[in-house]
Amino acid sequence: MYRECGVRLRDSMREKGVDALVLIGNGNVVYATGVSWPLLDAGLSHVERPVAIVLADDPHPHLFMPLREGSAPVATDSHVPADHVHDPLYLEFDEGIEQFARVLADLVPAGGTVAVDELTGAMRRASSTLFPSGPPLDAAQVVGPAKLVKTVDQISCLRRACRITEEAMVDVHKALAPGVRQIDLSAAFTRRAFELGATANMLEAIWQVMPTTKTSGAVWTTTGDLALPLLTTERELERGDVLWTDMSITYRGYCSDFGRTWVVGDEPSDRQHAQFEKWQEILSAVLAVTKAGATSGDLARAATAANGGAKPWLPHFYLGHGIGTNAAEMPMIGTDLGEEFDDNFVFPAGMLLVLEPVVWEDGTGGYRSEEIVVITEDGYQSITDYPYAPYGRV
Known part of the structure; x- marks a missing residue:
């Protein structure tokens, strides 16, 4: 390497x-x-x-x-x-x-x-x-x-970073309950990740309680949209809170990236289940065009079409990004660099990509998850291997 x-x-x-x-x-x-x-x-x-x-x-x-x-x-x-x-x-x-x-x-x-x-x-x-x-x-x-383009050894290190993160998150998810503080989740995750072999904690873990409406959030953005990420505090979680999670550790210098949506002490409503299903539709549409030779623009258009013509990502973020020795590397898909930039960024085989579409509907807290894939000549190989519980109907 x-x-x-x-x-x-x-x-x-x-x-x-x-x-x-x-x-x-x-x-x-x-x-x-x-x-x-x-x-x-x-x-x-x-x-x-x-x-x-x-x-x-x-x-x-x-x-x-x-x-x-x-x-x-x-x-x-x-x-x-x-x-x-x-x-x-x-x-x-x-x-x-x-x-x-x-x-x-x-x-x-x-x-x-x-x-x-x-x-x-x-x-x-x-x-x-x-x-x-x-x-x-x-x-x-x-x-x-x-x-x-990543070498075989680099991809292996990144896979290991993801496995460490996901295994640590199993224990954290089990501890999720009303009354638990956000910082308690951070402490549990960091300790377990280092026990499992993490080299560094690259991102202060995010356990963001999402507002039920865009106008009810206490924090605003210059785009008038949802604020993400917000720093972890001593806030005690309450039953029904919708958490957007985001964290990254490294193994031998190579990063993981983990994101899921959880509900505290409760099951998702029918509307929330439907949001997750829409998120899956968007992800599937994006993955259907993901392969070597595709462009960032191809993925952005597929995601937007699957979401009824609206961009399914936050305006100050992106649909997806690269990953390696930094948690977010080029390409950044769907940013204010513009459509021409996206259309001119052609994916090579061996590139890694993190996809993180967002589905939002007032009254639900929204849904966001992250998936990491390796670009291949005829498609992709998935690296992420963590369940979507408590969403879905399986």
């Missing part, structure tokens, strides 16, 4: 005319180095985060890795040689940027073209010193194409 990802990344660099990549986004560092690390609070990564520098003519990336004293070793299938593993860089601080400038000067050939995935404030302030040949390019144009 380390070797295959490295080849794809360097091929993409040469195609874009990039001599050096500076990667500070966690998912990109995982992809480039094969290294992952224990992480519960993603916010900590803004100060103590790994940094990778990839050179087009070097088969191994340079890794700058912070580790707390006494911390567990990184989880790795990586083969980064010892002379390419260095002390940490602190790119949030001006003092750290001084050291970073010396590192870049030593590694990057004079006049070399550099691409960066993120710029901290300190990096922006020192941009002319760090990048004397001119402003850096956007590394997303290099990393995105390389990450799009």
Whole structure:
């Protein structure tokens, strides 16, 4: 996996005319180095985060890795040689940027073209010193194409992340009852996921109680639609609450994505059952056109047609998205990038896609679930394997 990802990344660099990549986004560092690390609070990564520098003519990336004293070793299938593993860089601080400038000067050939995935404030302030040949390019144009098609090993890691998530959710679902707090569900899920082998908790678990009408929600959006996601609180759940769930963990740096709709301490009504059936119709229509060679536009049109001409997703989100070392990667289907973008994004075999249509009707709390598939030459293979209880009529 380390070797295959490295080849794809360097091929993409040469195609874009990039001599050096500076990667500070966690998912990109995982992809480039094969290294992952224990992480519960993603916010900590803004100060103590790994940094990778990839050179087009070097088969191994340079890794700058912070580790707390006494911390567990990184989880790795990586083969980064010892002379390419260095002390940490602190790119949030001006003092750290001084050291970073010396590192870049030593590694990057004079006049070399550099691409960066993120710029901290300190990096922006020192941009002319760090990048004397001119402003850096956007590394997303290099990393995105390389990450799009997954290797067999990457898919295997992602499958394992999904199995960990689903097995942990079995125990959480059993504990769902009136009087349980949202944070209690989060605690139960996180503990069980790490017991099962999760490397990191990538998304603060969402257990959102959905309003019965769009106008009854206490939180509004600029689109005038449902607000999602809202952070977990100490709110006690009540009988009949409709929960939209959403969570993501990683296994060796590769993400799961889980979403289901639950009802607290009660059975869904006939109207709610009917909503779930409509959701299934939409998902089936989308999957019927899902295969290599299809476009994001094909899937968006299939979903809209199955929903009577209305888009079955929230306007500030999407019908679906990619997944890998980030919980949401390209493509993003049905966003404000527009129909032309969707029609020009052609699916290759080996790409992973998360589909998450939404069905809403005032008075019900709505229905949303997520399904992960691998795109194949003649269709797709499903990765998600979790029941839809308590919905359906089976």
